[in-house]
Amino acid sequence: MAGIIGYGAYVPRHRIKVEEIAKVWGTDAESYKRGLMLKEKSVPAPDQDTITMSVEAARNAVKRAGIDPELIEAVYVGSESHPYAVKPSGTVVSEAVGTTRNVHCADFEFACKAGSEAMFICIGLVDGGSIKYGLAIGADTSQGAPGDALEYSAAAGAAAFIFGKEDGVAKVLCTHTFMTDTPDFWRREYEYYPRHGGRFTGEQAYFRHISTAASQMMDKMKMKPEDFSYAVFHQPNGKFPMKVGEMLGFKRGQLEAGWLSPTLGNTYSGSSPMGLTAILDVAKPGEKILMTSFGSGAGSDGFIFEVTKDIQKSRNAAAKTREQLDKKTYVDYGVYAKFRGKIRKAS
Amino acid sequence: MREVAVLGIGMSEWGELWKKPLRQIFVDAASAAIADAGVDKIDSMYVGCMTSGLFVGQEHLASMLSDYLGVSSIPACRVESACASAGVAFRLGYVEVASGVSDIVLVGGVEKMTDVGGDGATFALATAADQEYEVYHGVTFPGLYAMVANEHMDRFGTTREQLAHVAVKNHKHGSMNPRAQYPFEVTVEGVLKSVLVADPLRILDCSPITDGAAAAVLCPLGLAKKLSKKPLVKITGSGHATDTIALHDRDDITEFAATKRAAEKAYKMAGVGPADIDFAEVHDCFTIAEICVIEALGFAERGKGGEAAESGATALGGPIPINTSGGLKSKGHPVGATGIAQIVELTEQLRGESGKRQVKGAKRGLAQNMGGTGGSTTVHILEVA
Numbered sequence: 001m002a003g004i005i006g007y008g009a010y011v012p013r014h015r016i017k018v019e020e021i022a023k024v025w026g027t028d029a030e031s032y033k034r035g036l037m038l039k040e041k042s043v044p045a046p047d048q049d050t051i052t053m054s055v056e057a058a059r060n061a062v063k064r065a066g067i068d069p070e071l072i073e074a075v076y077v078g079s080e081s082h083p084y085a086v087k088p089s090g091t092v093v094s095e096a097v098g099t100t101r102n103v104h105c106a107d108f109e110f111a112c113k114a115g116s117e118a119m120f121i122c123i124g125l126v127d128g129g130s131i132k133y134g135l136a137i138g139a140d141t142s143q144g145a146p147g148d149a150l151e152y153s154a155a156a157g158a159a160a161f162i163f164g165k166e167d168g169v170a171k172v173l174c175t176h177t178f179m180t181d182t183p184d185f186w187r188r189e190y191e192y193y194p195r196h197g198g199r200f201t202g203e204q205a206y207f208r209h210i211s212t213a214a215s216q217m218m219d220k221m222k223m224k225p226e227d228f229s230y231a232v233f234h235q236p237n238g239k240f241p242m243k244v245g246e247m248l249g250f251k252r253g254q255l256e257a258g259w260l261s262p263t264l265g266n267t268y269s270g271s272s273p274m275g276l277t278a279i280l281d282v283a284k285p286g287e288k289i290l291m292t293s294f295g296s297g298a299g300s301d302g303f304i305f306e307v308t309k310d311i312q313k314s315r316n317a318a319a320k321t322r323e324q325l326d327k328k329t330y331v332d333y334g335v336y337a338k339f340r341g342k343i344r345k346a347s
Numbered sequence: 348m349r350e351v352a353v354l355g356i357g358m359s360e361w362g363e364l365w366k367k368p369l370r371q372i373f374v375d376a377a378s379a380a381i382a383d384a385g386v387d388k389i390d391s392m393y394v395g396c397m398t399s400g401l402f403v404g405q406e407h408l409a410s411m412l413s414d415y416l417g418v419s420s421i422p423a424c425r426v427e428s429a430c431a432s433a434g435v436a437f438r439l440g441y442v443e444v445a446s447g448v449s450d451i452v453l454v455g456g457v458e459k460m461t462d463v464g465g466d467g468a469t470f471a472l473a474t475a476a477d478q479e480y481e482v483y484h485g486v487t488f489p490g491l492y493a494m495v496a497n498e499h500m501d502r503f504g505t506t507r508e509q510l511a512h513v514a515v516k517n518h519k520h521g522s523m524n525p526r527a528q529y530p531f532e533v534t535v536e537g538v539l540k541s542v543l544v545a546d547p548l549r550i551l552d553c554s555p556i557t558d559g560a561a562a563a564v565l566c567p568l569g570l571a572k573k574l575s576k577k578p579l580v581k582i583t584g585s586g587h588a589t590d591t592i593a594l595h596d597r598d599d600i601t602e603f604a605a606t607k608r609a610a611e612k613a614y615k616m617a618g619v620g621p622a623d624i625d626f627a628e629v630h631d632c633f634t635i636a637e638i639c640v641i642e643a644l645g646f647a648e649r650g651k652g653g654e655a656a657e658s659g660a661t662a663l664g665g666p667i668p669i670n671t672s673g674g675l676k677s678k679g680h681p682v683g684a685t686g687i688a689q690i691v692e693l694t695e696q697l698r699g700e701s702g703k704r705q706v707k708g709a710k711r712g713l714a715q716n717m718g719g720t721g722g723s724t725t726v727h728i729l730e731v732a
Binding site for chain 2: 028031035197198199200203204
């Protein structure tokens with residue numbers, strides 16, 4: 001099967017603390033910190049969007065891959081915050097990264113699993129022999145309505161992966177997917193903020209799809225949680241990925257390396273892919289990684305990777321994910337509201 | 348008036364029933380009650396439901412539910428009295444059998460609350476308060492009961508911890524009830540640290556949002572003796588009273604006058620007093636509600652309801668166990684079904700079928716079901732026949 005030839009992440013510099021949001025809305029910050037295990041989240045600056053963050057992450061992936069970007073024959077950007085409703089993000093990213101002009105390019109949307117969809121399809125095209133290298137990106141500047149529970153978690157970030165026929169830094173051992181028609185979270189055309197089904201988004205949506213996809217995938221491969229050094233799941237908050245991991249039989253030690261949400265927030269399409277980049281930053285050759293995304297609507301994509309010896313020389317070619325996470329500038333709610341377009345300067 | 352027995356009881360699963368529509372939830376409970384009664388026909392039915400129109404967009408409920416139960420030709424009537432809907436449905440069924448109009452009457456209650464979000468549920472529930480004078484000004488039910496709690500604390504010295512003890516006790520009881528929505532125990536500290544909803548009430552002072560249904564089959568006691576091999580349970584007291592719907596129209600917001608009046612009627616009819624009751628199910632929609640209600644029912648002295656919870660007097664094994672089912676707090680509170688679920692608990696206790704939470708030697712139980720902040724209340728006394 002295909003392998004990850006290069007990977008990269010991008011985390012914006014700005015952060016806002018849960019207390020700062022809670023202060024404005026008169027809510028109990030402690031309940032979010034304790035109940036959802038969230039401390040702070042990333043905030044995109046006014047000149048940052050899905051396209052700019054995708055480019056940053058993709059350039060990091062190209063640096064690690066050490067290939068001529070002209071060899072990339074597919075570019076897929078998964079996001080639910082593409083800057084344009086009509087006009088692809090992928091064309092801008094492709095030109096900025098410097099891929100061939102004979103590149104197959106598409107934007108994907110499947111709520112929070114659009115990034116893993118891009119990965120899934122690149123792996124398929126590489127395995128099928130249609131392309132030599134494919135670039136898959138998950139990126140979002142997630143929207144959370146002012147005062148909604150989502151505002152405490154909706155964050156920004158991107159992850160990019162280049163897949164090729166070689167084993168690269170991690171071999172793909174398996175892909176798997178599980179999907180149902182489950183209306184847990186949606187945003188209709190012309191609406192700025194998504195709506196969600198409250199508690200319905202938990203058991204019936206997130207937990208059902210991730211646990212089913214991950215357990216079916218392990219059954220398919222005759223593998224058990226103890227066969228993996230790491231596992232990473234979609235991270236809508238700090239609590240859910242740890243809970244679903246425990247439900248599946250993983251231990252905290254297997255989950256922590258990719259668990260970014262307490263200080264990153266939910267980067268939607270970038271969420272579990274960014275967790276995977278943080279794992280690749282620390283994993284050793286031979287270690288196996290299980291990743292399962294989740295997208296509302298709803299579905300989960302699962303992947304099993306085995307890290308190769310090439311990881312050690314590759315990982316230092318670009319900024320590591322947690323290094324980016326540690327570089328931060330806090331903003332207050334006023335600046336955050338301006339950055340996110342919640343308030344606008346009079347013209 | 349004929350003596351009336353509770354011949355059969357049934358409950359649906361309770362909880363967040365995402366995959367079941369209201370009609371299925373009701374049919375699950377009604378079928379279980381009919382099977383438990385062992386009857387092959389029912390003469391009429393009353394269904395308690397607070398606001399299916401707002402929760403699932405369905406009115407004309409009794410006809411729909413009788414149809415889905417497979418008894419569509421019988422007289423069927425939906426009863427609405429906010430959270431006391433099922434208690435009133437039970438009383439109407441009782442009156443119909445006692446009067447001789449019908450022999451076998453199905454009484455039930457149902458609510459499907461999770462098809463709307465939190466704001467939708469808050470709005471729907473608030474329709475049980477006075478829209479013009481309470482709700483339009485921003486008051487919600489937790490807010491109204493918080494006012495009662497603050498007044499009770501100011502006047503009687505009831506403590507924040509005593510409120511928590513009500514939740515601790517009911518969750519302990521609920522942990523022994525396989526049908527409880529939240530069958531876990533909580534601690535006083537856990538309650539005090541839970542999310543603040545309306546000062547002083549915290550989330551663990553509040554009953555949850557629940558989908559569920561409960562049903563009972565009533566018939567004349569004489570007929571029950573012929574039909575049933577199970578220990579017989581009869582209705583010996585029935586009281587129903589109303590009060591002002593708006594809290595501010597009351598002389599004393601900590602004294603639930605409708606509960607007091609309904610209890611007086613039920614006690615008088617049964618020829619008993621509070622000291623003769625072995626256990627009770629009461630309307631603990633908020634922890635403060637249980638405190639005020641047990642005072643109104645005469646199980647605790649005025650102002651001492653909090654102490655009763657703290658001392659263990661109202662716990663299983665105490666002199667007057669309250670909410671052995673876990674109450675609304677732990678068992679769940681599908682608003683239109685709660686009144687009949689209380690009857691289910693009473694009947695099981697009196698039959699000796701309550702397992703780990705069985706009240707030893709239970710011969711007489713009381714159920715108190717309340718709408719709004721006590722604008723309507725029913726009290727029923729059931730005894731071993």
